Amino acid sequence: MVLLVDAGNSRLKWSELDAAGRPSIQQAAAYGDRPALAAFLDLLDAYPNVGHITLVHVLTHLFAESVQAACEQRGVHLHSVRSVAQAYGITNGYQNPMALGADRFVGLVAAHRLANGQASIVIDCGTAITVDAVERQGQHLGGLILPGLRLSADALIARAQGKLSFSLEQPTIFADSTSNAIGGGCLFGLVGAIEGICTRMQQNMSSPVVRVLTGGDAEYLNAWLPGDYCVQPDLLMHGLAYITEQTLCTSC
Ligand SMILES: Nc1ncnc2c1ncn2[C@@H]1O[C@H](COP(=O)(O)OP(=O)(O)O)[C@@H](O)[C@H]1O
Ligand SMILES: CC(C)(COP(=O)(O)O)[C@@H](O)C(=O)NCCC(=O)O
Ligand SMILES: [K+]
Numbered sequence: 001m002v003l004l005v006d007a008g009n010s011r012l013k014w015s016e017l018d019a020a021g022r023p024s025i026q027q028a029a030a031y032g033d034r035p036a037l038a039a040f041l042d043l044l045d046a047y048p049n050v051g052h053i054t055l056v057h058v059l060t061h062l063f064a065e066s067v068q069a070a071c072e073q074r075g076v077h078l079h080s081v082r083s084v085a086q087a088y089g090i091t092n093g094y095q096n097p098m099a100l101g102a103d104r105f106v107g108l109v110a111a112h113r114l115a116n117g118q119a120s121i122v123i124d125c126g127t128a129i130t131v132d133a134v135e136r137q138g139q140h141l142g143g144l145i146l147p148g149l150r151l152s153a154d155a156l157i158a159r160a161q162g163k164l165s166f167s168l169e170q171p172t173i174f175a176d177s178t179s180n181a182i183g184g185g186c187l188f189g190l191v192g193a194i195e196g197i198c199t200r201m202q203q204n205m206s207s208p209v210v211r212v213l214t215g216g217d218a219e220y221l222n223a224w225l226p227g228d229y230c231v232q233p234d235l236l237m238h239g240l241a242y243i244t245e246q247t248l249c250t251s252c
Contacts, residue, residue: 004240007057009127012039015237026234052077054244093140110239115210125215133201152186191224
């Protein structure tokens with residue numbers, strides 16, 4: 001059995017791959033105060049029948065080495081996806097292609113396929129928000145990195161001397177409490193940033209784009225985004241499924 005796994009900075013996400021090569025409904029576990037590795041080891045324990053894992057992660061070499069060792073110990077074949085100059089229909093736009101976050105690369109692969117011949121902008125709303133543009137032929141033009149929704153509010157609170165908190169429930173631009181003012185400020189600030197960046201990117205691209213929204217905050221942010229977005233919280237699972245299909249040996 002094959003597992004697709006995405007280890008971000010806040011949460012582990014995974015899907016099983018079915019016999020037809022489709023990912024099951026994505027599941028997620030927040031790390032909280034635990035190391036990401038603990039969440040990964042729990043996942044291995046929960047799937048004793050797994051034979052192959054296609055992994056994308058943005059974590060440390062230590063995480064990668066520990067994951068490799070744990071998989072070897074259990075006889076699990078591991079494919080850890082890296083950003084490269086060109087693969088799976090995407091030409092990486094970074095000066096140093098390997099420096100592009102592997103999650104961004106997998107997002108580009110999936111969004112390009114989803115856009116089906118159109119140009120796309122992929123917006124991944126996780127710990128960070130990343131916005132990346134891909135032309136019709138799969139040329140990645142580059143992209144931007146912003147602090148994500150929860151991180152923005154957490155960072156403000158961590159730097160403030162007073163005991164502040166934030167709320168993202170019932171946001172309003174006319175907030176009448178500190179927690180609503182911080183939550184709404186971060187929310188509406190990011191909504192404006194995403195809209196503005198997409199508009200600027202579109203103005204500098206040669207054909208109309210499909211805007212693809214993914215990540216843990218995709219559905220929440222989409223409710224406040226005025227533009228037309230294709231919301232795919234499990235976009236990376238589709239990228240990992242395609243990469244698995246392209247690389248997996250039949251014996252696994
Ligand atoms: N228990 C949780 N812990 C952290 N973030 C959570 C949790 N539940 C929902 N989220 C939301 O999910 C976002 C992280 O999304 P995700 O795409 O999983 O990030 P990453 O890929 O960086 O781990 C956070 O900004 C937060 O708003
Ligand atoms: C930008 C990121 C921190 C986003 O991580 P995430 O929010 O998905 O946890 C990650 O893609 C990363 O570490 N990238 C390497 C730097 C870069 O892409 O330029
Ligand atoms: K991510």
